[in-house]
């Protein structure tokens with residue numbers, strides 16, 4: 001099975017680029033399943049029903065999220081809508097709305113969040129162990145979006161789950177890494193997928209906004225860059241039909257101008 005995992009899509013520009021690139025890639029690469037990291041799709045911060053629907057129309061099967069998942073207040077009420085196929089990180093406190101995993105019958109997806117420089121959450125290592133001990137996703141590929149800042153925490157999760165899931169792919173930094181590999185036990189791993197966002201930006205955001213915060217230490221609103229040359233960052237994982245573990249992982253990076 002051929003699975004594409006797409007990095008953080010940034011704002012309306014990112015959604016436009018996803019809609020331009022993804023349908024072509026599905027044909028070109030004969031993709032069976034696509035996940036898209038959606039935590040920045042609504043104006044760069046959070047998500048809404050309408051913006052998630054745009055990702056689904058572009059070809060996403062499951063939309064994952066991260067620390068920005070609650071930035072749009074209306075989404076707290078919308079996240080549980082099964083038609084949206086949205087995940088929140090599993091290791092948020094159990095009292096929060098939303099679900100942290102989804103078995104679609106084709107591919108099973110788990111969303112986790114890191115704790116180093118991100119926030120206070122339950123242990124992603126323990127929570128994923130608990131889920132997998134229930135037999136979650138047996139008989140099909142199981143893929144993990146680990147939304148985390150620290151490369152070390154992401155590497156640790158790759159090794160922790162090696163041989164037990166088909167893929168562990170990092171998100172959150174918006175910077176693609178060149179370390180995609182299949183670990184010895186058969187789990188595909190990459191530290192960060194990257195983003196679908198503007199090239200002339202600071203991780204998808206207007207450079208002046210980011211500079212203002214660093215130069216003055218005053219609050220500055222971050223506006224996504226909506227035009228120009230965009231990067232589309234993703235990886236494709238091919239899984240074995242028998243074991244459902246990974247046979248290969250390759251970067252799939254494209255450019256698109258809007």
Ligand SMILES: [Fe+2]
Pocket residue numbers: 008039040066172173174
């Ligand atoms: Fe992000």
Ligand SMILES: [Fe+2]
Pocket residue numbers: 039066067068147171172173
């Ligand atoms: Fe994030």
